Amino acid sequence: xxxxxxSPSSLSASVGDRVTITCRASQGIANALAWYQQxxxxxxxxxxxxxxxxxxxxxxxxxxxxxxxxxTLTISGLQPEDFATYYCEKYYGFPLIFxxxxxxxxx
Amino acid sequence: QVQLVESGGGVVQxxxxxxxxxxxxxxxxxxxxxxxxxxxxxxxxxxxxxISYDGDKKFYEDSVKxxxxxxxxxxxxxxxxxxxxxxxxxxxxxxxxxDVRTEAAAIEKWGQGTLVTVxx
Numbered sequence: 001x002x003x004x005x006x007s008p009s010s011l012s013a014s015v016g017d018r019v020t021i022t023c024r025a026s027q028g029i030a031n032a033l034a035w036y037q038q039x040x041x042x043x044x045x046x047x048x049x050x051x052x053x054x055x056x057x058x059x060x061x062x063x064x065x066x067x068x069x070x071x072t073l074t075i076s077g078l079q080p081e082d083f084a085t086y087y088c089e090k091y092y093g094f095p096l097i098f099x100x101x102x103x104x105x106x107x
Numbered sequence: 108q109v110q111l112v113e114s115g116g117g118v119v120q121x122x123x124x125x126x127x128x129x130x131x132x133x134x135x136x137x138x139x140x141x142x143x144x145x146x147x148x149x150x151x152x153x154x155x156x157x158i159s160y161d162g163d164k165k166f167y168e169d170s171v172k173x174x175x176x177x178x179x180x181x182x183x184x185x186x187x188x189x190x191x192x193x194x195x196x197x198x199x200x201x202x203x204x205x206d207v208r209t210e211a212a213a214i215e216k217w218g219q220g221t222l223v224t225v226x227x
Binding site: 036038044045046055056089091095096098099100 | 153154166167169217218
């Protein structure tokens with residue numbers, strides 16, 4: 001089975017910072033990768049799919065890149081509402097797999 | 108707007124069964140794949156199963172294969188997850204999700220979730 005490794009598992013950042021989260025797949029998954037945001041006590045929200053396509057209504061400060069085995073979520077100019085946990089998910093083949101999550105906390 | 112409303116969660120003893128339902132509205136239901144994803148208390152997300160837009164294809168996570176059965180009724184805009192032989196490790200919030208496409212890709216809309224607790 002394909003495994004996803006997210007890094008870091010947590011990070012501290014300040015409002016306005018540029019934040020980068022990485023997701024590595026154990027095998028190539030083309031561009032079949034999504035990123036989700038989950039605020040505490042809330043439902044997950046789709047940010048990016050097909051590795052780089054912005055979800056509906058998602059602010060342009062979020063961007064995704066990569067293909068094959070290495071993917072990146074970038075938040076350009078962290079906002080107070082961005083403090084949350086972020087998950088990657090691969091949907092190349094079955095089962096679909098989520099990464100372990102990256103918790104973004106306030107510095 | 109797209110709405111997904113789960114129901115059917117509750118407390119159940121090990122080895123018992125439970126059926127979750129998800130009522131969809133605000134989109135052409137029969138055009139999209141539908142997922143179930145779960146989240147154990149204070150844990151990460153775990154994909155459970157997906158059903159294609161027409162119900163012909165169903166895929167399951169290994170730990171629920173043979174115990175959970177996914178179905179949909181496109182005439183009622185409903186998707187169902189029949190959960191049999193429940194185990195303590197199935198305890199989680201179960202989310203219903205709408206795919207961006209017809210079968211299995213990203214989950215672009217999530218319901219509020221329904222809590223399933225398996226305990227004696």
